[in-house]
Amino acid sequence: MNSETRQLLAQIRACTLCEKHLPLGPRPVVQFHPKARILLVGQAPGRKVHASGKPFDDASGDRLRNWLGITADTFYNAKQLAIVPMGFCYPGTGKSGDLPPRPECAPAWRHKLLPHLEHQKLTLAIGRYAHDWHFSGPKMTVTERVQRWREYWPEIVPLPHPSPRNNLWLRRNPWFETELIPQLKQRVQQLIN
Template sequence: MEHLLATIRQCEFCVNNLPQGARPIIEASKDSKILLISQAPGRVVHESGIAWDDQSGKKLREWLGVNESTFYNTSNFAILPMGFCYPGKAKTGDMPPRKECAPLWHEQVFSELNNLELIILIGSYASNYYLPQEKTKLTEKVADFKKYLPKFWPLPHPSPVNRFWRIKNPWFEDAVVPMLQEKIASILN
């Protein structure tokens, strides 16, 4: 696993298409119990090199019901974006993740994870990639999360840009988040 992570962190496969250059962000260990598959690192994370070290990460940890030390313990959580590098700014939020990363690296990472109990799909890019047979919108996938258990649990992206989605869908934080926190606690304890 360490060799694979080092190789991924040195990847420059699509460096010419990245406005701020390559800086692949990934965290994992053979012992990771929960895999977080997300969109791509944002600008702040690109600069710090620490996954989810931004406002989105604060909200995600809140949803998961964990503190930073639990979250950044790779025996608990592996972090595997759809695109490993910051893709650049779009009109609203960031550009979509690069399409090369997931096919190039995800299966290799999966093959190294020995204790995986749950895969959390964060946002539409991860959900559409890993649940391609589902033609529903992300909101419907999030509402019907039980349908995808025990393997997957789809979530909206915790970005501040998505605050309007959370306002429009209060059931998510009122009903789904407590069940998610219960599931996370049961896996980690």
């Protein structure tokens, strides 16, 4: 990793841009290496991830690793998988779960960091905020976007959030696990081997 990338990551990890809005204070969580071939774009860390400082260190991460067909060792290898959420810090909890990613984060850092990915072949966009950033054209619901996954294949894959809160969505959309997931596992294996 070159010194410019190291310096940028240090700046991100020291960021206090939206500190006054964060109930637990800033703790940017990002996993990054320029050699990563897969970019995973989530929403923002939850409370448990904020505590550990490790992305997707929760039940959502267990489900996501299963969807990708990879072990935790592979998932947490920054040279294999860059994890750059839409918001780097835990935004707090609202009435129906965690609040959205802070709006200051993505504009401040994404355009600076993502060009450092020298070998990226696949983007996994998880949830509405990642979809809105990575897909142009008309706004769609998460379901509509994920249903159209073949249109973006194989460079970018829209995914629902792997949270246990989405169990009902998964039951209502069985095609996701029977059609998309096997293809996704195969694509991921091609890129990590």
